[in-house]
Every structure is written in C-alpha cells, then in structure tokens.
Amino acid sequence: MSSFEKIFLRVLNQESIRKLAFELVAHRWVAGNNLEDAIERARILNSRGIAAIINHVGEHITSSEQGEKESKEYFRIIDALVANNIRASISLKPSQLITTKNVDDLVKALEPIVKKAQKNDIIVCVDMEDSSCTQMTIDTYKILFCAKGYNNLQIVIQAYLHRTTKDLEELEKIGAKVRICKGAYRTESPDVVIKGEENICKAFAYQLKTILINGKLSLISVATHDQDIIRKVKWLDETDLDLKFEFQMLIGMNDRLMYELAKDGYVISAYVPYGNNWIPYFYRRVRENKDYIAKGIKSLL
Numbered sequence: 001m002s003s004f005e006k007i008f009l010r011v012l013n014q015e016s017i018r019k020l021a022f023e024l025v026a027h028r029w030v031a032g033n034n035l036e037d038a039i040e041r042a043r044i045l046n047s048r049g050i051a052a053i054i055n056h057v058g059e060h061i062t063s064s065e066q067g068e069k070e071s072k073e074y075f076r077i078i079d080a081l082v083a084n085n086i087r088a089s090i091s092l093k094p095s096q097l098i099t100t101k102n103v104d105d106l107v108k109a110l111e112p113i114v115k116k117a118q119k120n121d122i123i124v125c126v127d128m129e130d131s132s133c134t135q136m137t138i139d140t141y142k143i144l145f146c147a148k149g150y151n152n153l154q155i156v157i158q159a160y161l162h163r164t165t166k167d168l169e170e171l172e173k174i175g176a177k178v179r180i181c182k183g184a185y186r187t188e189s190p191d192v193v194i195k196g197e198e199n200i201c202k203a204f205a206y207q208l209k210t211i212l213i214n215g216k217l218s219l220i221s222v223a224t225h226d227q228d229i230i231r232k233v234k235w236l237d238e239t240d241l242d243l244k245f246e247f248q249m250l251i252g253m254n255d256r257l258m259y260e261l262a263k264d265g266y267v268i269s270a271y272v273p274y275g276n277n278w279i280p281y282f283y284r285r286v287r288e289n290k291d292y293i294a295k296g297i298k299s300l301l
Contacts, residue, residue, distance in 0.1 A: 028252035030057070031274040035073075035080055038274035041251065042086045049262045050270050052088035053125065053248065054081070057275040059095045067109060070096045074113045082120050089123035089154070089269065094137055101133060106140045114144060118152045123177070123219075128156040130185045131192045138167060146174050154219060158183030159204035160193045168211055177219035179248060180207065182226070205232055212236055212243050221269065223248040227257065234266075 031041040035056075042052035056073045074090060081088050090113075094101075097109035110126070117124045126137055141155040155176060157164055160183035171178055182200050183193065194200050208229070211217055213236075222233055222245055230247065237243050246267035249258045262268045 029250060029273070030278045031251070031272050033274065033276050033278075035076060035274060038077075038272050039080055039084055039086060041272050041274075042081075042088050043084065045251075045270050045272070046087050048259060050258065050268045052086065053091050053269050053271045054088050055091040055127075055271065055273045056096075057273045058277045059093050059129070061096060061099055063099065067097045067099070071109065071113060075116060078113075078116050078120055078122060081122060088272075089125060090117065091125040091127055091271065093127045093129055094133055094140075095129060101136050103136055103139045103143070106136060107143050110140065111144060111148070111150075114150045114153055118150055121152070123152050123154055125154040125156060125179055125221075128158050128183075131161060131188055134161065134163070134167075138170075141176070142174065145176060151177075151218070153177065154179055154221070156181060156223075158185075159207050160186075160200045162192065162194065164203070164207060165210075168207060172211065172214060172216035175216060175218045177221075178211070178217050179221035179223050180204075180211070181223035201226065201229065205229060208233060209236065212245060213241060215242070215244065220245040221248045222246070225249055225253045225257070230257075230261075 031038040038052075038054050042054065045052050054077050056070065056077065058070060061067050061070065070092075074092060077090055080086070081090075092113070094106050094110075098105045110124075114124045126141060128134065128137055137155065141153060144150045145153050145155075155171070156179045157167055157171070158181060161167075168178070168180075182204055186193070194203050204224070204226075208222060209232070211220055212233070222229070224230065224247075233245065233247075237245075246269060247258075247261055248269045248271065250271045258268055258270060
C-alpha cells in the first residue's frame, strides 16, 4: 500500500470525513448502515426485475465473539428477506465468521447460516478473499455442498488466479454453483495471479466460454461490468447452445447497463452491501473508479 493510500484511509476514518464521503460518493455502492437500508434498496431492484445479493460488509474479525455477532446478523438478513418477500441471495466472507484459516472452523461457522437459508430457498454465496484462503474456501464448499447436501451454496472463483482452470474442472465434477469474477486482490505475487488487465480479461473470457459450453455447473453467475466480456457472453447466448447463466453486478458501478440487460430479458442480480464497516469495501471501489471520485472531489472545490 502506497503512502497516499495509507493517508487516504486514515483521513477517511475521521468521523466528519467519513460521513461526507458516504453522502458524496459511497452511497453509490453501499445501501446504508442498517439492514433496513439494504432491504429498501433490494425492494427497488426487485421492482425493476433484478434480484439482490445482500452482504453485511465486514472482514478480518479478531475474536470469536465478533464471528457470533456476524452470524446473528445473517440470521436477521434471512428473516428480513422472508418477511418482506424480497427476491435475493446472501453473500459473506470467511473472515467475517472465523479468525483462523481452518476448514473445520469454517464449516462449523457457516453451516447454521446455510441450513437456515436452505429452509427458505435462499442461496448463500461464499465470497473469495486473497489466495491464502482459496483452498480452505474450496474445501469447505465441497464438504457443505457434497457431503452435507447444501445445494443452496455458491462459491466465488477468481479468474486471475493461475490455478483457476483446474479449480473449475474440479467444481464441474460436482455440479457446483459458481460466481466467477476477475479478482480484486491485484497486488498478489505474479506466481499466484495473472498480471495485466488484458491478460486477465483473456483468461476470464476463456474460462467463461469453457464452463458455459460445458454446461456442467448447476449455476453460473457472471460477475462483471466489463462490456466486452458481457458482449461475448451475449454472443454465445445467441447461438443454438442452451446456456444457463446470470449476470451479477455491483450497485452503483454501471446501473444503466444493469437495467438495460434486465429489460432485454437477462437474469440479473445486484450486489447490495450495507453496514458500518464499509470503508474497506468502498476503498476497493475507489481504486477501480478513480475518475468518478476525482469528479466528486472537484465538485467540493
């Protein structure tokens, strides 16, 4: 992390700046501080034919008490989705629930949430973090999806990892539910991840074409805002192949495109994060949208 980035995060954690940042730009990507904010945003999306993916923002807990608190929040989310008749899935990170990188710990923490969600026909997506968590997350997924029969569980796979093609082949064998994205942890070693946007896009396009044509996965969620990737998927969909997939996007990234795809009849889900711990999530969006942030800052001057 550069000196500028460290200063940026330190400044953003000041209460007055934090509030201004949310009102100025962060609200574009974050529904609000409370679950009610997320439910309202999801209701609006549903009215336009788009499903929601609810996430209580947070990661890297430091105690088991924090993990228990997060688990209870996800129980609240499931209850709220059912009570409000919201069409949505939920998404969470392993480091929201456990302080270790142990498969048994993650299975124990995740199973009650997945079980409650399954009873209410709600998909739970286990988000992927940095590469040190990849194998643990995949192993946990296989135990819950295969051995324990939770077919409402989905896993995120990141296209930029060198290992991804092999991982997808293994997941195809069990008919997994997969959300595939480019990958957000771009500072990892070149031994671990593909470097360069063009190379990542090529890998992403190849992996998507392979799994879509193979048709072995029970759900393929294409998580991208890259219009070239979207065009390629749409072109494949216009062939005689019976492709089964959905597009997934983040609220605020390209809402116009999202609404256009929904209007054209594509299945769309939108990622709706909420909660007080939104700064790390917001910071990743800042890094991806520097031009938009610069415009926001200039408007204050």
